[in-house]
Amino acid sequence: MDNQNSNHTERIVTQVKNAWAAQNKNVTAFFNKYEDEAYLKEIAPDKNRAVYLLGHLTAVNDNLLPLFGLGEKLYPELEEIFLKSADKAIAHIPTVADLKQKWETVNTTLSNHFDKMTADEWLDRHTAVSAEDFKLEPTRNKLNVLIGRTIHQSYHAGQLNLLDA
Template sequence: MNDLQGLYVRMAVDAWNSELKATNALLDKLSDEQLMREIAPGRNRGIYLLGHLTAVHDQVLPLLRFQETIFPELYGPFHDEPDRAVADLPSISQLRAQWKEVNDTLMAHMNKLPPVEWFTRHANISEADFPKEPHRNRLNVLISRTNHLAYHRGQLVLLVQK
């Protein structure tokens, strides 16, 4: 590892932490009633976005080769299916607890990962293919998931005024 790698990792992890902190503050501000509303007419509801983000962050655990998912049952209704396609969703309080557990688990793993390990392959690329595509590394996953989180936080913020 060199100092530049450590700097890049620090910048990416800090951006993740900042976005996660802002999203947590927003979710704390939103009532369960607000989360049941659509972000715009005919668009996703807040509950769906909370479940979607939880499911996606849960999938990051095996993608970064940390561990298996904690809540695999969330992936179908909140990733494979659109909002309202599944009638029996978990409660908002359950999703809030799952959101916290998934992100706490992710952070525990991330904080233990040495900087040089962030530049190793993620689980969706083989060891044989990785030398040809070294950008398909764990750090790149973190950057893309940070952008994904920011995008959906931008949607959730629309619920504050409703």
């Protein structure tokens, strides 16, 4: 039973990691489909531009580094543009080519860390919850954050796929 349950936990953690990676891959594939300028268009009239959503998703993934205690953000400058500001509120944003590069670097960095994390670490608290609060709410663990981020990526992937490029 010990081995079986341990295997079960490992298996589920792997499944969640795979789901996250699959969503990353979907987004990457979408941004490799057209010429860069196509992503400067809005996904629908008066909605976010595709390039903004790429920056947004990159900033959200980058934020996992400090949230999981894995290090500092690689591109802290993205936060102001893509997390704190709405699309078109800031005139000068990085290019599609630049963001695609950052998106890849963030995801590769995260994947390398994730490959080394044990199931116990996944089920431990993230840095935004205190030890005391975590005792009361043990679901505030890293794996839960990754599930949430995977769902969030898919939310925007659905929007991106509406783009008439």
